[in-house]
Amino acid sequence: MLLFMLKPLKVAAAILTTATVGALSGCVTNVEGGNPEGWQQITPAEVPEIAAMVPENVRQDGTFTIGANPPFAPFEFKDSQGNIVGMEMDLGHALASVMGLKFQAVDQDFAMILPAVQAGTLDAGMSGFTDSEERRQNFDFVNFLYAGIQWAKHPGRDVDPENPCGLTVAVQRTTVSETDDVRPKAEKCEEEGNPITILSYDTSDNAALAALVGRADALSADSPVSAWAVDRSDGGLELVGEMFDAAPYGIAVPKGSPLGPALAAAMQHLIDTGEYERILEQWNVKTGLLDQALINEQPVGGQ
Numbered sequence: 386m387l388l389f390m391l392k393p394l395k396v397a398a399a400i401l402t403t404a405t406v407g408a409l410s411g412c413v414t415n416v417e418g419g420n421p422e423g424w425q426q427i428t429p430a431e432v433p434e435i436a437a438m439v440p441e442n443v444r445q446d447g448t449f450t451i452g453a454n455p456p457f458a459p460f461e462f463k464d465s466q467g468n469i470v471g472m473e474m475d476l477g478h479a480l481a482s483v484m485g486l487k488f489q490a491v492d493q494d495f496a497m498i499l500p501a502v503q504a505g506t507l508d509a510g511m512s513g514f515t516d517s518e519e520r521r522q523n524f525d526f527v528n529f530l531y532a533g534i535q536w537a538k539h540p541g542r543d544v545d546p547e548n549p550c551g552l553t554v555a556v557q558r559t560t561v562s563e564t565d566d567v568r569p570k571a572e573k574c575e576e577e578g579n580p581i582t583i584l585s586y587d588t589s590d591n592a593a594l595a596a597l598v599g600r601a602d603a604l605s606a607d608s609p610v611s612a613w614a615v616d617r618s619d620g621g622l623e624l625v626g627e628m629f630d631a632a633p634y635g636i637a638v639p640k641g642s643p644l645g646p647a648l649a650a651a652m653q654h655l656i657d658t659g660e661y662e663r664i665l666e667q668w669n670v671k672t673g674l675l676d677q678a679l680i681n682e683q684p685v686g687g688q
Contacts, residue, residue, distance in 0.1 A: 419464030424667050427475065427660050429482045435654060436485035438647035443508055449481040450489045451511040451636075452498035456590045457557075459613045459668040460513040461490070472609075472668040473511045476529060477636075479660060483651035496559060499524065502637055508644060510637035513607060515561045517632070521681055525645040526635025527652060528682060530665070531673035533631035534566050535608035537615050537622045539596055544603045546626040549581055550574035555592040555601035558585040562605040565630065589614070597621045609670055616669075631673070633682055649685040653678035 456462035461471035469490040481488035498510040516526035538544040556563040571581040586592040593614035596604040608628045615622045638644045655661035
């Protein structure tokens, strides 16, 4: 996710935010508090045998502390009171409850979350992390969803994600949409003499806003993020092409940490009770769900 945005758009975004807040940025601030209509907090009871699996340092602290970088709706964003809400936050709250812990989300720069997990200042990272082979070298990922990359465009723009040369594409910096999708395509287009202009932003909202106001031809983002932006754009954005490069999302914990199996056991409990499906369904996420708890895409022993 991004740590800066181009100054011209920063000014434009500031001017246009009041006009577009109801259409797109309602995922960040709205009078309903940010959660979807009919939303309910799902708080399962503690499961003693799973709570016993939690590492001693986490159990003594009594809090499952995670790093998140809102806005990355519907995974996480801030409501009108400044609270971090979203699908991952609801899932983290439920997992913590099963493990007999309180849940605390810490707002942190995306690039700093995994280092903080590695340093032990955070228990885990929950911020739309794609479970990749590169990241697995230093972290384990308790998977919770499969999703891919999905493009969205301003209606009327001629956009083909498979032939993007010459387009201006907005992305959130350091996400797989930038590193694994748009950047490689841009290199190929550069070789063909018809480069892509990449606009990298600090948040998915800013990237979507660039497409909404016409500064970018298209948005490349994780499929739930693109779908969320389109749903809230009041017709200003539409999905284009098919979802591709499906991959697992995961909760990042230090490599080899016993917290991973504890979280996986809690995830399996949520799957078995149906609470996992209910949490995701409240955020209109109905595809890519797991039917078994996984760590690095592998079934947990004994399940």
